[in-house]
Amino acid sequence: MLKSIVLVVVFAVVVTHAQFKCPKNRGQFEDEIQCDKYYECDEGVAKEKYCADGLVFDQSIKLVNKCDQPFNVDCGDRVELQEPQGTTEFCPRKNGFFSHPDPSICNIFFSCINGEETEMTCTGALHFDEKSGTCVWPDVAARTGCARNNDNKKLDDGFACPKEKQFDKNGQMVIHPNFPHPTDCSRFYYCLSGIEPRLGQCDPGLVYNEEISRCDAAENVPECKDWYKDDNEKKAH
Template sequence: MAKIIICALLCVAMFGSMAAAASGGCREANGTSPVSGSCDAYIECKNGVAEEKLCPDGLLYNEKSTGYPCGYPIDVECTQAQSRLQAAQPTEDCPHQFGYFRKGDAGNCGQFMNCDAGRGFVFDCPEGLAWNPATYKCDWPDQVEDCDAEAFLGFRCPALAPKSELLGEQEADYTFHPSQDNCQVYFICIEGRPRRIGCGEDQAFNQELKQCDDIENVPNCSSAIREKGAQIKAARLHAKKN
């Protein structure tokens, strides 16, 4: 009886090996799997027939995807040893056929380009923010490694006063500074690097409070800005009543 069971188990193992060999390396009859040593190649199996494929230039194989198997590098964790990628296929617009890329130099960090099949589409980050290639998001310029926040924002943080044993340490490691061009804008300097903050349309930066305030409480705004702010505030109050 024991010999019969052992023979049966051997037959099952041999049948499994033959089935795997017949499937051309497929782990499942239908699905995808990675190619050893590559981050943008993959094996696609259809009805047990395997075919090696490449993701489009700029995309990587995403083993965790339940749909299209290729994704942006930020969404893919490729841990292949000595991984290789296909040669880039740049166009006049794009460094790769697909992907997101910053447009501009270190002093012009606020635009990025979405490349789709080699065609580039340019987008602007919200004012005061820079494109962060590490996160694929618009971010504070001081958080973007290759962005010159001072040049980009047109504002340089003043040097911090030296610490004094008599006065003690500084209360905060950030300071507030009004914009010289727009009373509705101010800068926060964090560790010597600026961030641009815009107040609402009916508000302005109050230097005494170090925050945005009703525009009527900020005397250094021009009459035109104050009038426009009053109109916007009145329109909002009217809309709330209705």
């Protein structure tokens, strides 16, 4: 009885292979059902192959290796994948980029290459997004249960980055916005990724111009036009 079952399984596999017909005599072609499975045709004979665990096949890639990260490939209806071969809780599959296993930690993720993980951290207030494989703004990632990080960070003088997103005159969001210093024309604040406060210093002779969001000649900033007046007078004497 067991021998009969084995023969049936083997026969089913042979039939499956026989059903795939090479579109061309040579080349690599995607499986219709499984996204990480493909066929390599040589003289019209198909050989079944698989991408490394965690990668999927993209027939449009011009290179010999047509396996890529899932977020770079539109698998369409080819939703099936091989069984995961992950080595640790941080690498559920041997290759790819994966969120931290703790759902409340959204700014840390892991890069896995052949089962070896490397911990990585998003800058500022960004969260890791598995759909794009990149760090994005929290509202774009739309992850739930994330612990707030980098909140209430202040410089020694009390400056903290505004929580509201900043936009330029064209309506484009500013990733690292600048802000004028309240008492020192030669200084300014800037916020890395909109949340990490830093104190900036203009080059000698320049002042911060809020209108253009960068350092400029003092005569172009009315409220700071005399900022270096005393220094110039001292040099004259």
